[in-house]
Amino acid sequence: MHQTDQNLQTEAASPVKPPKVEWTPEVREYVGRAFEAENAIKGISREDTTKKLKEVIGFFAERKQLASVTWSTYPLPQQILRDERASAAAEATMPSPNAVTNPSYAPTQSKKRKSQDPDETPAENSIPPWRKTNNLEDRITFSGGNEKRHKKNVLSPPSKFDPSDLEKRKQRFNLGKPANNKSTPPWGSARNESDSDMNSAPVVGTNDKLEKSYFRLTAPPKAETVRPQAVLEKTLQLLTRKWREEKNYGYICNQFKSLRQDLTVQHIKNAFTVKVYELHARIALEKGDLGEYNQCQTQLKALYSQKLGGNPAEFTAYRILYFVYTCNKTDMNDLLAELTPADKLHPWIKHALDVRSSLALGNYHKFFKLYLDAQNMGSYLMDMFIERERLHALANISRAYVPCLSSVVNSKG
Amino acid sequence: MQEALVEFYTAHASSAAVAVARFLSPIPPSQNPGRLYDFLRTTNEVRVKGDVQYALQSQMRRHMSSDEINAWAEIISCYWRAVDRIVKAEQAENQGRSAERHALDTYDAWKDLTSNFIKYISNGALPHWTVFTLYFTANHLRKFALKADEQIAKAKPVAFSAGFQDDIVSATPRNEKLEEAARVFNRIFALCLGDRNPDWMTSRRWGVYCIANLQFKTYFKLKTISLSKNVVKSIAAQSDLPQFHLYPASHRVTYMYYIGVISFLQEDYPKAEASLTEAWNTCYAYSTRNHELIMSYLIPCRLITEHAVPTKKLLDQFPQLRSLFGDLINSIRKGDLSGFDKALAEGEPEFVKRRIFLTLERSRDIALRNLFRKVFLAAGFEDLKEGQTEKDRIRKSRIPLSHFAAALRMSTAGADSGQVIDDEEVECLLANMIYKGHMKGYVSHEHAMVVLNKKGAFPRTGV
Numbered sequence: 001m002h003q004t005d006q007n008l009q010t011e012a013a014s015p016v017k018p019p020k021v022e023w024t025p026e027v028r029e030y031v032g033r034a035f036e037a038e039n040a041i042k043g044i045s046r047e048d049t050t051k052k053l054k055e056v057i058g059f060f061a062e063r064k065q066l067a068s069v070t071w072s073t074y075p076l077p078q079q080i081l082r083d084e085r086a087s088a089a090a091e092a093t094m095p096s097p098n099a100v101t102n103p104s105y106a107p108t109q110s111k112k113r114k115s116q117d118p119d120e121t122p123a124e125n126s127i128p129p130w131r132k133t134n135n136l137e138d139r140i141t142f143s144g145g146n147e148k149r150h151k152k153n154v155l156s157p158p159s160k161f162d163p164s165d166l167e168k169r170k171q172r173f174n175l176g177k178p179a180n181n182k183s184t185p186p187w188g189s190a191r192n193e194s195d196s197d198m199n200s201a202p203v204v205g206t207n208d209k210l211e212k213s214y215f216r217l218t219a220p221p222k223a224e225t226v227r228p229q230a231v232l233e234k235t236l237q238l239l240t241r242k243w244r245e246e247k248n249y250g251y252i253c254n255q256f257k258s259l260r261q262d263l264t265v266q267h268i269k270n271a272f273t274v275k276v277y278e279l280h281a282r283i284a285l286e287k288g289d290l291g292e293y294n295q296c297q298t299q300l301k302a303l304y305s306q307k308l309g310g311n312p313a314e315f316t317a318y319r320i321l322y323f324v325y326t327c328n329k330t331d332m333n334d335l336l337a338e339l340t341p342a343d344k345l346h347p348w349i350k351h352a353l354d355v356r357s358s359l360a361l362g363n364y365h366k367f368f369k370l371y372l373d374a375q376n377m378g379s380y381l382m383d384m385f386i387e388r389e390r391l392h393a394l395a396n397i398s399r400a401y402v403p404c405l406s407s408v409v410n411s412k413g
Numbered sequence: 414m415q416e417a418l419v420e421f422y423t424a425h426a427s428s429a430a431v432a433v434a435r436f437l438s439p440i441p442p443s444q445n446p447g448r449l450y451d452f453l454r455t456t457n458e459v460r461v462k463g464d465v466q467y468a469l470q471s472q473m474r475r476h477m478s479s480d481e482i483n484a485w486a487e488i489i490s491c492y493w494r495a496v497d498r499i500v501k502a503e504q505a506e507n508q509g510r511s512a513e514r515h516a517l518d519t520y521d522a523w524k525d526l527t528s529n530f531i532k533y534i535s536n537g538a539l540p541h542w543t544v545f546t547l548y549f550t551a552n553h554l555r556k557f558a559l560k561a562d563e564q565i566a567k568a569k570p571v572a573f574s575a576g577f578q579d580d581i582v583s584a585t586p587r588n589e590k591l592e593e594a595a596r597v598f599n600r601i602f603a604l605c606l607g608d609r610n611p612d613w614m615t616s617r618r619w620g621v622y623c624i625a626n627l628q629f630k631t632y633f634k635l636k637t638i639s640l641s642k643n644v645v646k647s648i649a650a651q652s653d654l655p656q657f658h659l660y661p662a663s664h665r666v667t668y669m670y671y672i673g674v675i676s677f678l679q680e681d682y683p684k685a686e687a688s689l690t691e692a693w694n695t696c697y698a699y700s701t702r703n704h705e706l707i708m709s710y711l712i713p714c715r716l717i718t719e720h721a722v723p724t725k726k727l728l729d730q731f732p733q734l735r736s737l738f739g740d741l742i743n744s745i746r747k748g749d750l751s752g753f754d755k756a757l758a759e760g761e762p763e764f765v766k767r768r769i770f771l772t773l774e775r776s777r778d779i780a781l782r783n784l785f786r787k788v789f790l791a792a793g794f795e796d797l798k799e800g801q802t803e804k805d806r807i808r809k810s811r812i813p814l815s816h817f818a819a820a821l822r823m824s825t826a827g828a829d830s831g832q833v834i835d836d837e838e839v840e841c842l843l844a845n846m847i848y849k850g851h852m853k854g855y856v857s858h859e860h861a862m863v864v865l866n867k868k869g870a871f872p873r874t875g876v
Contacts, residue, residue: 329771330678334636337765360774362849365841400844401856
């Protein structure tokens with residue numbers, strides 16, 4: 001036994017640190033325990049154990065933290081291996097991408113550890129390295145040396161985010177966490193257990209605040225933070241009033257986004273949903289926020305296909321005008337393919353189609369006339385390309401007329 | 414099992430990709446409708462791999478390397494499994510049970526077959542000509558994917574998002590399986606294009622264009638036509654492909670057709686015209702359908718580039734084209750605007766489907782030009798001056814706006830009554846004609862006159 005110890009000492013230390021490493025009695029004892037026959041676990045070979053042991057000790061030796069670890073309660077290498085394998089298996093049977101990013105989700109590992117080390121000290125240092133590496137920040141800042149451990153740790157996916165984003169995200173988690181911990185006991189949170197179910201099962205909200213700032217969700221939402229439809233309806237009224245009074249787009253957009261999010265997580269899709277999206281789309285149009293407008297438009301298209309009411313004709317007209325603006329012939333063609341003969345007769349859609357054809361044919365006279373009687377929010381959309389078309393028309397006129405053109409023709413634009 | 418594989422042995426011995434593909438077909442031949450059932454009965458799920466392996470080994474040991482035997486054994490077992498799913502799907506359909514799962518199973522089994530095929534070709538176990546067999550397999554995969562998507566769409570009409578997205582409807586694609594198939598085709602394409610074999614005779618690069626065509630077809634179906642550009646680009650980037658004219662005509666015609674259509678959709682009409690013309694010239698003389706397809710893009714294309722309308726002779730030759738374009742073309746010839754609008758509106762669903770509507774719409778300019786040209790001709794000639802003969806009489810080149818306005822009103826009168834044309838619009842349309850180069854001259858707003866060039870007022874129309 002002692003010999004193994006010696007062996008280990010030289011091998012583990014040599015790649016990492018120059019000779020002088022003081023092996024404390026605790027470490028020696030820990031190593032000794034690792035190789036005791038009574039601690040052997042079925043299915044884990046001695047070689048694997050040795051390897052893991054080197055990794056564990058090497059990890060702390062590298063950071064000169066050997067003394068700060070309570071080796072007497074530290075899990076043995078074979079236990080670490082067993083837990084790792086168990087969690088890997090659990091991961092394989094339940095592929096839940098979000099579980100990874102959710103720190104409150106601690107599978108078999110933590111529980112098992114509790115049963116083995118009941119008197120575990122809450123000190124930070126007692127967190128074993130494989131838990132530490134799961135920490136988002138560590139995953140980024142640690143490099144080299146323990147790459148192998150990264151690979152082994154099935155729980156940590158390759159990080160593709162830049163550190164600042166991760167930091168922000170981490171903070172968000174920490175913000176949300178305390179509330180959760182208070183309300184649910186750490187051992188029996190049903191939500192954590194059925195993490196994969198959470199993805200599909202709707203949440204039923206319990207929050208009754210009217211206003212809520214928007215956060216992009218990265219973990220399952222909590223019922224406490226989600227507002228039920230009855231509240232949301234009041235919210236919508238409030239927002240409509242505020243918009244009319246204050247016209248503060250930044251605020252309104254934020255509120256609408258969180259409103260939409262609450263609808264989504266509760267799987268509410270009905271006339272009210274349509275109303276929310278329509279209103280947000282109109283406000284976005286008024287402010288020329290094409291990004292939000294397009295998001296709403298996409299959603300509305302799918303919602304209309306469900307026949308949930310609303311004003312499909314109005315938004316079809318907007319889509320036509322939008323494609324006129326982007327000059328996207330392919331999409332325009334697809335859109336034309338979708339229109340039914342009844343659609344084409346609808347005054348709003350017909351107006352948009354006339355705008356399209358007048359521009360396609362260069363009939364700017366007709367175009368400017370159509371601009372003057374644009375329907376609904378259509379004029380906001382047309383505003384976006386009116387300048388462009390006015391220039392076209394001007395180029396056209398200046399080519400075709402003799403120089404002494406009276407201002408009459410010009411002014412009609 | 415031996416008996417069932419006889420067809421394979423002869424096909425393989427002839428090195429004919431098509432014959433092997435026929436053996437690996439998911440559709441029974443018309444003279445033997447029970448072929449799939451018979452093949453299915455030769456073995457069972459558990460024994461299939463062993464049976465096929467044994468049969469191949471005892472029969473083909475002298476003709477194939479052991480690698481190739483293994484490869485074929487795997488492929489034929491996959492094929493057997495796929496046949497199993499196909500037969501089950503058929504039975505389920507006959508019993509009127511839900512078809513969704515079966516369609517998916519069939520697709521998955523066939524994808525497995527395709528993937529294995531790719532694997533063994535890329536590791537060199539199979540001879541080069543099998544890429545063409547693979548082409549047929551891949552084409553069947555495309556069809557199965559279409560079927561599977563159809564069933565999925567039937568089963569769940571709208572996919573609602575299940576994750577943490579902010580919005581109700583997830584962005585998951587509607588053609589999930591076909592997109593997956595498209596990725597498989599991409600791998601096959603890379604397999605063909607990336608072949609570094611210096612010997613041209615046994616190169617997989619001969620498959621490049623036919624796989625590219627398969628990809629185009631899929632991308633068109635997926636409405637992701639822009640992805641086709643990547644294929645075109647990577648072919649253009651390969652400098653050491655065999656010369657284009659050495660490829661089979663069928664590959665070339667289809668490829669040129671797609672290049673033409675893609676350029677057409679990108680509004681690169683000169684290139685579209687060149688490619689489509691080449692496809693037209695190479696196309697098999699008796700393939701009416703292909704000729705029609707090519708023409709359905711070439712005609713709108715020529716309307717834009719040359720302002721040229723197809724001859725009556727051409728349209729008479731292809732009744733399909735005549736019914737598609739006949740009225741429109743006649744209206745353009747006559748300068749009949751209301752006729753044009755009517756024909757365009759009537760043909761709209763079909764035009765939109767073929768993505769030529771927006772291009773055809775632009776040819777209204779030609780109809781308009783023809784109308785204005787008539788006004789010009791009707792104005793007659795200037796009085797003869799001294800020394801002039803009948804031959805070089807000059808047409809009247811100053812024409813009042815009101816004449817054009819009258820012509821326009823006459824021409825559009827028949828259309829829906831809503832069309833009222835005021836004088837400003839007439840001016841606008843005239844200005845357009847001049848701006849676009851259909852007419853030479855200028856508009857004098859003050860005198861309400863159009864002054865046209867004395868010579869070539871309407872370019873390329875003889876006056």
